[in-house]
Amino acid sequence: MVQVAQVAIGLYGLQQWFDGDFAPVVEVARTAEEAGVDQVSITDHVVMGENTDKYPYGPFPAPLDYPWFEPLTVLAAIAGGTRRIRLSAGVLIAPLRPAVLLAKQLATLDVMSRGRVSIGLGLGWQREEYEASGVPWEGRYTRLEEQVRVCKLLWSQAPASFRGSTVQFERIHAWPRPVQAGGIPIWFGLAPSERNVERIAELGDGWIPMEQRPELLAGHIDKLRKAFVARGRDPQHLAVRVALRPVFRDDGTPDLEATLATIPALARAGVTMVEALPLIFCRGPQDLEAFCKQLVAAGRQAA
Numbered sequence: 001m002v003q004v005a006q007v008a009i010g011l012y013g014l015q016q017w018f019d020g021d022f023a024p025v026v027e028v029a030r031t032a033e034e035a036g037v038d039q040v041s042i043t044d045h046v047v048m049g050e051n052t053d054k055y056p057y058g059p060f061p062a063p064l065d066y067p068w069f070e071p072l073t074v075l076a077a078i079a080g081g082t083r084r085i086r087l088s089a090g091v092l093i094a095p096l097r098p099a100v101l102l103a104k105q106l107a108t109l110d111v112m113s114r115g116r117v118s119i120g121l122g123l124g125w126q127r128e129e130y131e132a133s134g135v136p137w138e139g140r141y142t143r144l145e146e147q148v149r150v151c152k153l154l155w156s157q158a159p160a161s162f163r164g165s166t167v168q169f170e171r172i173h174a175w176p177r178p179v180q181a182g183g184i185p186i187w188f189g190l191a192p193s194e195r196n197v198e199r200i201a202e203l204g205d206g207w208i209p210m211e212q213r214p215e216l217l218a219g220h221i222d223k224l225r226k227a228f229v230a231r232g233r234d235p236q237h238l239a240v241r242v243a244l245r246p247v248f249r250d251d252g253t254p255d256l257e258a259t260l261a262t263i264p265a266l267a268r269a270g271v272t273m274v275e276a277l278p279l280i281f282c283r284g285p286q287d288l289e290a291f292c293k294q295l296v297a298a299g300r301q302a303a
Contacts, residue, residue: 004267005303007295008039008241008275010090011074015067017284022069026081028278028288033085035292039118040078041090041241041275042071049128056125057210072105079113087113090208090241090275091122091189095143096133099150099167100174107155107178115179118239120208121148122189141199142166148186148203155183187239192220201227206239206272214265217242221270241273242266246280256281256291260298267302274299 009032015022029040045068052060075087087109094102110117123140124130130137146164153160155178159171178184187206190196197220200207207224211217217240225235244266247258259281263274274295282291 004263004271004274004299006038006273007299008041008088008273009037009292009295010243010275010277011040011042012277013279016279022067025074026077028285029078029082029085031288032292033082035289036296037085037292039086039088039273041088041120042069042074044068044071044089044092045124045129046093046096047129047132049126051126051128054126072109076109076112079109079116086116086118088118088187089120091120093124093129094121094147095123095135095140096129099147100154100169100172102147103151103154103174106151106184107176110178110180110184111176117178117180118185118187118206120187120189122208139166145199145203152183185239187241192223197223197227200224201231201233205237206241208241212242212245214269217266217271218269225270239273240271241275242271243275254280256294260294263298263302
């Protein structure tokens with residue numbers, strides 16, 4: 001069984017360390033890289049409607065004026081300031097970008113990072129975001145599927161033709177292509193419904209669940225592995241990245257040691273990477289290096 005060995009940090013909220021300036025996130029990534037962290041991840045919202053009370057995962061964690069920085073732009077800046085750490089999103093709301101543009105953006109980022117992209121793709125949850133972007137809310141699952149198929153096609157063929165219900169083209173040429181052999185690994189942030197399990201097994205390389213409970217994750221990951229086998233794919237190649245659920249002390253302060261102690265159970269469930277938010281556990285950038293080293297050590301010990 002594949003177990004946790006890799007760790008990621010989420011970049012959410014780190015502008016709070018720098019009086020609202022997000023540009024120093026490049027140095028944050030560099031520090032994480034030097035401490036052995038495997039991946040950085042950033043969350044996506046193009047715009048935000050006011051109906052945050054409809055967030056399906058509990059209270060929405062950010063105010064309406066929270067600055068959601070565009071992920072591919074941020075990751076490109078980080079690529080230029082680092083050498084090893086991998087670049088991801090949790091998740092990029094793919095249907096809000098045209099399919100051929102998404103393919104070009106991801107391929108360019110992979111070239112500029114020398115093959116360090118493992119992109120997380122999903123659908124988001126807010127209809128208003130789609131409407132403001134001029135993209136239909138209905139049919140978003142089909143749009144996502146076709147986007148991924150278009151990316152894989154353009155990363156491997158020229159001229160390329162595609163005729164789907166949301167995108168069509170004939171004999172187009174798209175360069176550059178990703179540096180990584182076989183294209184960029186695509187991880188889906190989708191609920192583990194029967195249909196989504198099929199989508200991930202057919203088109204994806206990994207899963208980014210919202211679920212954090214090991215006892216439930218184990219069953220979902222088992223279904224995904226079986227779906228991989230049914231398609232002739234090696235289930236050991238399935239990547240699963242889970243955000244650690246923070247543990248808090250009675251006085252409300254975060255307990256890093258207790259939080260990291262949950263990693264072995266996630267490893268036994270089949271999780272291959274855990275993600276933690278420095279914003280929760282660090283008072284500021286002065287705590288980052290020690291935090292990252294503890295996170296890396298906990299991940300490696302669970303392997």
